[in-house]
Amino acid sequence: MTMHANAVTTQKLARKRFALCESCxxxxxxxxxxxxxxxxxxxxxxxLIPLARDEEYRLKISPSAGLVLSFSRQDRR
Numbered sequence: 227m228t229m230h231a232n233a234v235t236t237q238k239l240a241r242k243r244f245a246l247c248e249s250c251x252x253x254x255x256x257x258x259x260x261x262x263x264x265x266x267x268x269x270x271x272x273x274l275i276p277l278a279r280d281e282e283y284r285l286k287i288s289p290s291a292g293l294v295l296s297f298s299r300q301d302r303r
Contacts, residue, residue: 244275244283251293253285 243256247264248271255277256262262272277283277297286294 242277242279244277246273246275246295247271248273 241257241259245254245256245262247253247267249267250264250270252264252266254262256274262274264270264272278299280300281297282300283298284296286296288294
C-alpha cells in the first residue's frame, strides 16, 4: 500500500505548474490538478506553465527590467 501512495505522490509532483496572474503578477507553484484563481484579482486570467520534475524557476523584480522569470534544471550535485 505504501508503494501505491508513493506512486500517486510522484505522479502529482510530475504535474507541477507555475501559475501567474496576468493582471497583478501574483504567482505560485501548483502541485495539484485543479483550477487556479488569483486571490488578489478575482475573475482575472491566470496562466499555467507546466514544469518538468527537475525544473525550477526564479522570480526577480528589478527596477530597470521589471519582472524577470528564469527557468532552469535543478542542480543535482
